[in-house]
Amino acid sequence: MPQPGEASTPQPSAEDSFLDLLVETLDGLDESVRGQFLRQYFRTIAQIDLTESLSSEYWQKILDRRRELAESLGKRVSLKTAIVDVLASTNFLRVPILMEYDDFKKLQINAATDALTGLYNRRLFDEYCDKELNRAKRYGQHLAIVILDLHKLKEINDRYGHLQGDQALQLAATTLRKNLRASDFAFRIGGDEFALLLPQTDPEQAVTLCRRIRALYENELRPLKWDVAATLDFGVAVHPQDGENKSQLLGIADERLYILKHAGRTPPRVIPLETHPPREAPPPTAQPRAAAAGGVPAAPSIVPGPAPQTEQRKWERVSLAGTKAHAVLSELGQRTAKVIDLSYGGVALQLERADDLPNQFNAVLNVPILPPVRVLLRKAYTLQMEGSRTRVGCSFVS
Numbered sequence: 001m002p003q004p005g006e007a008s009t010p011q012p013s014a015e016d017s018f019l020d021l022l023v024e025t026l027d028g029l030d031e032s033v034r035g036q037f038l039r040q041y042f043r044t045i046a047q048i049d050l051t052e053s054l055s056s057e058y059w060q061k062i063l064d065r066r067r068e069l070a071e072s073l074g075k076r077v078s079l080k081t082a083i084v085d086v087l088a089s090t091n092f093l094r095v096p097i098l099m100e101y102d103d104f105k106k107l108q109i110n111a112a113t114d115a116l117t118g119l120y121n122r123r124l125f126d127e128y129c130d131k132e133l134n135r136a137k138r139y140g141q142h143l144a145i146v147i148l149d150l151h152k153l154k155e156i157n158d159r160y161g162h163l164q165g166d167q168a169l170q171l172a173a174t175t176l177r178k179n180l181r182a183s184d185f186a187f188r189i190g191g192d193e194f195a196l197l198l199p200q201t202d203p204e205q206a207v208t209l210c211r212r213i214r215a216l217y218e219n220e221l222r223p224l225k226w227d228v229a230a231t232l233d234f235g236v237a238v239h240p241q242d243g244e245n246k247s248q249l250l251g252i253a254d255e256r257l258y259i260l261k262h263a264g265r266t267p268p269r270v271i272p273l274e275t276h277p278p279r280e281a282p283p284p285t286a287q288p289r290a291a292a293a294g295g296v297p298a299a300p301s302i303v304p305g306p307a308p309q310t311e312q313r314k315w316e317r318v319s320l321a322g323t324k325a326h327a328v329l330s331e332l333g334q335r336t337a338k339v340i341d342l343s344y345g346g347v348a349l350q351l352e353r354a355d356d357l358p359n360q361f362n363a364v365l366n367v368p369i370l371p372p373v374r375v376l377l378r379k380a381y382t383l384q385m386e387g388s389r390t391r392v393g394c395s396f397v398s
Contacts, residue, residue, distance in 0.1 A: 019078065019079040019080060020079065022079070023063070023079060026038070026059070030123075030127050031056070032052070032123055032127075033112055033123060033124075033127075034056060035052030035053060035055055035056045036052055036123075038050075038052070038055035038056055038058075038059050039051070039052050039055040041055075042055055042058070045083070046087055048087075058086065058087075058090075061086050062079070062082045062083050062086045063082070065082045065085055065086050066078075066079055066081070066082035069081065069082060069085070112124050114187075114188040116166055116169060116170065116188070117169055117170055117172075117173035117188045118173060119173050119176070119177075119186050119187055119188045119194070120185065120186065120187045120188075121187065121188065121189075122187065122188075122189045122190070124187060125185075125187040125189050125195050125197075128185055128187075128197055129145065129197060129246055130246065132185075132197050132199055133239060133245075133246060133249075135199070136199065136239050136240075137239070137240075137244075141199065141200050142199075142200055142201055142202045142238055142239060142240075143197070143198070143199055143200075143201070143238070143239040144196070144197075144198035144201040144202070144203070144205070144206035144236060144237070144238045144239075145195070145196070145197060145198075145236070145237050145238070145239075145246075145249045145250065145253050146195065146196035146198065146206060146210060146234055146235070146236050146253065147189075147193065147194075147195055147234065147235045147250070147253040147254055147257050148172075148176075148193065148194040148195070148196070148210075148213075148232050148233065148234045148257075149192055149193055149194075149232070149233045149234075149257055149261065150168060150169065150172055150192040150193075150194075150230065150232060151229075151230060151231045151232070151233050151261065152228050152229060152230040152231070153165055153168060153169070153191070153192040153230070154192075155228050155230075156168050156226065156228055156230060159226075159227075159228065160226065160228075164224075164226075167224075168221070168230060169188075169192070171217065171220045171221065172194060172217055172232060173186070173188065173194070174220075175213055175216050175217045175220055175232075176194065176196065176213060178216075179209065179212060179213050179216065180196070180198075183199050183200070184196060184197065184198050184199070185197040194232075201238070202238060203236065203238045203241065203368060204368070206236045206238060207236055207368060210232075210234040210236060211371050213232060213234075214231055214232045214233075214234065214371070217231065217232050218230075218231055233257055233260045233261045234256075234257060234260065235252075235253040235254055235255065235256035235257025235258070235259075235260065236253060236256060237249040237250070237251075237252040237253040237256070255318065256318075259318065259342060260371075318341060318342050318343065319340075319341050320339050320340060320341055320342060320367065320368075321340065321341075323367075323368050324366075324368065325338070325339035325342075325365075325366065325367045325368060326338055326339055326366050327339055327347070327349055327363040327364065327365050327366070328363060328364045328366070329357075329361060329362075329363050330361070330362040330363065330364075331357075331358055331361045331362065332356065332357065332361075335351075337349040337350060337351045337363075337392075338350040338351075339365065339366075339367060340391065342365075342367060345395055345396060346377065346380065346393065346394045346395040346396050347365065347377070347394050347396075348391055348392070348393050348394070349391070349392045349394060350385070350389055350390070350391055350392075351389070351390050351392060352388055352389060352390075353388065353390065354382055354390040354392050357379065357392065358379075359378060359379050360376065360377070360378045360379075360397065361376075361377055362374065362375070362376055362377070363375055363377055375396055376396070376397040377394035377395065377396065377397065378394060378395050378397050379392060379393070379394055380393040380394060380395050381393045
């Protein structure tokens with residue numbers, strides 16, 4: 001309480017308290033999100049349209065002006081006074097309007113979320129990905145990054161209209177939210193693309209989750225009776241096995257998404273895996289990260305075989321050395337063959353003996369980054385490896 005003879009200090013109004021809350025809240029936001037919010041804020045209170053960078057610049061001028069006025073007058077100055085002073089001095093101020101708290105919260109949410117699905121947007125994905133990756137490194141934990149693609153969205157839009165396409169996107173977002181933990185994050189990062197950040201999630205757990213999400217999403221679409229085989233394709237990359245930085249992990253997740261999108265969906269013709277056997281074993285730097293750490297043996301060296309042809313390979317291989325990838329061969333009494341690598345055009349298998357393998361045969365591929373896929377394969381070449389093992393290059397046949 002003020003002592004006798006002292007002037008009482010007026011309590012801030014509800015309006016001033018709200019503006020003080022605005023200052024504190026904006027101070028805790030990421031710079032890009034803060035700029036987007038301030039642009040909307042200035043548009044609302046004064047009907048002016050500034051860029052995000054200019055909005056942040058004028059906000060700093062307002063804070064500096066408030067401090068100068070308080071020091072000059074020797075008393076507290078409201079933020080509203082500083083806003084009016086700065087905007088009026090720049091001839092921007094035309095129709096000053098005070099924002100309600102609900103409007104403020106709405107703007108804050110809109111700056112960070114996708115309007116159609118309610119998921120976090122690309123801005124927040126980039127920010128949260130950096131934060132979660134730093135946390136995983138600091139505590140030596142897994143972090144799974146998943147890129148998902150709504151397969152056949154364009155076909156839905158073309159055949160049933162964009163409102164139905166929007167419904168497909170909204171159902172995908174709902175399916176993601178229902179199946180994530182409180183510590184997980186879901187984002188819409190593009191037109192038909194989503195992303196997940198899964199802290200403390202190893203590769204097997206991430207793939208299992210994605211397979212479940214995919215199946216549940218297809219169940220959600222079934223009552224709509226669309227004559228379109230829409231689904232959610234996915235690609236998974238996990239720190240630290242697949243990389244140490246965001247660009248590495250996103251690149252691998254995108255590559256694996258591409259493989260899944262096209263596995264078993266090749267055009268109706270034979271696509272060769274490669275036009276000649278590998279000419280040399282990959283250099284040490286190309287081996288899986290686990291092999292460098294001593295956890296997984298390196299791929300076997302290749303015994304020289306037939307002279308290579310000059311035509312170059314059409315698709316790059318994804319090495320699966322060190323994984324549990326395998327193929328079950330139907331024609332050979334369910335015999336199992338190791339999958340050495342995989343490409344858009346086919347696979348390379350490792351068998352103890354391949355003399356009884358027919359030129360064309362059925363197999364079920366079991367690869368950690370994919371759901372089980374039944375394929376028809378055709379032998380492209382055989383190559384004797386060390387010991388009694390044989391490498392068999394196979395192309396997909398539609």
